[in-house]
Amino acid sequence: EQTETITYDMLNGLSKRSFPLCMRHLHEQMVQQHHLKHLGRLQYRLFLKGMGLSLDECMKFFRHEFVTNGSMNPAQFEREHVYNIRHAYGQEGKHTSYTPYSCMKIIQDPPPGVNEHHGCPYRHWDTQTLKQRLTNNYDINEETVNEIIDKTKNHHYQIACQIFFEYQHKVKNYGVGINHPNQYFNESRKLLTG
Ligand code: SF4
Known part of the structure; x- marks a missing residue:
């Protein structure tokens, strides 16, 4: 934890x-x-x-x-x-503590418009943009970029996310299914600090 x-x-x-x-x-x-x-x-x-x-x-x-x-x-x-x-943080209004969004919610919610940056990149960025950014901004190698693009084309957004996770942490077939951004983060911290 x-x-x-x-x-x-x-x-x-x-x-x-x-x-x-x-x-x-x-x-x-x-x-x-x-x-x-x-x-x-x-x-x-x-x-x-x-x-x-x-x-x-x-x-x-x-x-x-x-x-x-x-x-x-x-x-x-x-x-x-x-x-x-x-x-x-639940400190105002009804003092409800709002739950962080799951992948499913982020993927299904209204897509980002011009100058908006919410959403799931694998779902909401066009192929060219995704490809370019993965290559140039995030230093992902060509083979992995192609694997990710392939998954997004088949609407497997969370599997694309898992491939990014495995690449980023230098693990293969780690077996975590990504279903929540906070779960991604927690798995990462476990691997890097555990
Ligand atoms: Fe998309 Fe991954 Fe974020 Fe989930 S954690 S919304 S699959 S980028």
């Missing part, structure tokens, strides 16, 4: 080693654009909560990107984001 104490400054490193592609992409957009649209924020925030990032650290992370590195003024951040972040 989760034993590491995670702080927001660890997210860059963790995203490279242990995030599934959907969350790695959201993290990169956060850090590069200092912004994420609504559905991306929801998907990413709940994942962060699920991986054990505390409300405090989550708040620091969003403030750091939106205000310190981005162009949002602090008052706007207070007005538009503090409540929503607390809400995701």
Whole structure:
């Protein structure tokens, strides 16, 4: 189980080693654009909560990107984001603790539009984009890229995700079926720190 104490400054490193592609992409957009649209924020925030990032650290992370590195003024951040972040952690409204999204939900939910970055890359990116990014941004070798593309063409998105996992962790036939981004993360931490 989760034993590491995670702080927001660890997210860059963790995203490279242990995030599934959907969350790695959201993290990169956060850090590069200092912004994420609504559905991306929801998907990413709940994942962060699920991986054990505390409300405090989550708040620091969003403030750091939106205000310190981005162009949002602090008052706007207070007005538009503090409540929503607390809400995701069950600290506002009905005090419901919102559950991080499963792969099934992410795959079936409305696809990302222009300038939106939520969703599942294997489901929602076109083949050319997926191929290019896997090769150029994530250094995946050609054989593995082709395997992944092949799975996505046959609508086996979670198997494509598993191939990425195995490549990233240098394991073969590891046998984990990927069904949740947080499960991906936990399996990764088990392998890398266990
Ligand atoms: Fe994320 Fe699941 Fe898609 Fe993998 S299969 S990228 S964990 S939504």
